[in-house]
Amino acid sequence: MTRDAASEKHWVPDLIAGFTTGIANIPDTMATAILAGTNPIYGLYALMVGTPVGALLTSSQFMSITTTSATALIVLSSLRGFSGEDQIQALFTLTLMVGILALLAGVLKLGRLMRFVSNSVMIGFMSGVSVVIILSQLGDFSGYSSSYSNKVIQTVDLLLHLNQVDLRTLAIGVLSVVIIFVLNRTRLGTFSMLFAMVLATVATMLLGWEGVQTVADVATIPGSLPLPRLPELSFVPSLILPAISIAIVALVQGAGVSKSYANPDGRYPDVSRDFVGTGIANAAASLFQGMPMGGSVGSTALNVNAGAKTRWANVFSGLVVAVVVVLFSRAVSFVVMPAMAALLIVSGVQSIQVGEIREVWYVAWGSKLVMAITFISTLIMPVHQAVFVGVVLSILIYFVSASSVVSVVELARTPEGAYREQNPPQVLPSHEITILQIQGSIFFAAVDKLENMVPTARGSERPVVILRLRGYDTLNSTFINFIQRYEDQLRSAHGKMILVGVNETVKEQLDRTGVIQEDLGERNIYQETAELFESMHKAEAAASRWLGETKDDSAATK
Secondary structure, eight states: OOHHHHHHHHHHHHHHHHHHHHHHHHHHHHHHHHHTTSOHHHHHHHHHHHHHHHHHHSSOSSOEEEOOHHHHHHHHHHTTTOOHHHHHHHHHHHHHHHHHHHHHHHHTTGGGGGGGSOHHHHHHHHHHHHHHHHHHTHHHHHTOOOSOSSHHHHHHHHHHTGGGOOHHHHHHHHHHHHHHHHHTTSGGGGGHHHHHHHHHHHHHHHHTOTTSOBHHHHOOOOSSOOOOOOOOGGGHHHHHHHHHHHHHHHHHHHHHHHHHOOOTTSOOOOHHHHHHHHHHHHHHHHHTTOOOOEEEHHHHHHHHHTTOOSTHHHHHHHHHHHHHHHHHHHHHHTOBHHHHHHHHHHHHHHHOOHHHHHHHHTTOHHHHHHHHHHHHHHHHSOHHHHHHHHHHHHHHHHHHHHHHSEEEEEEEEOTTSOEEEEOOOSBOOTTOEEEEEEEEOOOHHHHHHHHTTSOBOTTOSSOEEEEEOTTOOOOOHHHHHHHHHHHHHHHHTTOEEEEEEEOHHHHHHHHHTTHIIIIIOGGGEEEOOSSTTHHHHHHHHHHHHHHHHHHHHHHHHO
């Protein structure tokens, strides 16, 4: 196949996928911007600028960088201290800061740190976000406006004032939900939200229900492309924590996309390079009046399912949004708010991962507790603060698990000359060699537990411990101190310690810290070799000779 033929083969499905994704993203992004408490046009501007820029720069061929509900909630809580023009300016500044943080995360190769965010924390947080999204839209869905700020309290307030619900608004909201669920069962499921938005708006006009709120009542949608606008740097100090929170959520969501969708060559994308693309996409969006963005699992799935073959599908989707804004901005203004609320409520319900919640719930009580704490924190706290609760919980989980997953076994010789694992003795046998193998983490928090596991030399005479360190690429200072203390205990019993399976890096650490010269001695260090147990066999032979020599010396003394 010629290059032109191959290009044509890709251009056509990419155009179709771009059109599908772009049209489908419009109602979702408008609803997300409203969720963030800002003009829907800033979400659409982000799509037309940030999505194509990100598509050209990420490692992933298919990742769709767009606005997400989770980041929108953080935007909502972070902009409450601003009003009027300052609030708009703060939004663009926040987008730029998120972009810079994501870019730095990518340049510094911090993608690998995403594995330290616990699954139970993420499930609890995302489930909480889904519930908050649902609760936050009940006002627009029902026509009742609560004076409270917390979404849970707003819901309770609504239930106490059901007699004040606007029945026309509620009817349009219910109609929108019904349309979405009905169309989702047909071939038009991809565009169910778009049809719900259009049909609910047309129904409102035909019925003459002028009291039902529209987008035009809350925002002005200009029919033009965005002009460059510089951010207000004086707002940076007050937006640092929200920006970090949004960056964390956006990058975690993006990492999920990177790990879920392989590129056409079968390889999975480089997470850190996807961070770079996300960062530059946000920076570009901020300069053209866009709100914060991140990798979207749902939008990426739609892009792939629509037949995308290359990254150009997402470029085309941004161009589709630009055309719609320029040609149909007046029609967008007529969209009714209960329809937008219905879109978000349905999205929130669909985002609750019942299977994942059930899996975490039945794994262990610790995971269950962490998920519950994160979930409750998301409901009762500002979302950007709940993000940090989740991060702290993830760190605590790591520390606790790293300090508990450690054990010590004795490697005992069998008659056939092999080794078998067994529980080590409580007291080292006198005049004998005991081979100990550490299994699991030697993280500094685990050393205290480890020290209580190794057999003591107290009450023993001339014990020899061969400590096998094969598989450990580096040691921390706490573990090195443990080696020194254990060696002192053995020396007090006229015994000795031998380290085997030591790699070059560990040997350099022991040398620099003085352990070799001042404690163990060079001859008691056996470096690892390509042949398994070779260094241990040499150490056993040397230890046997030493025991024989000391036995002869002891007998001569007597």
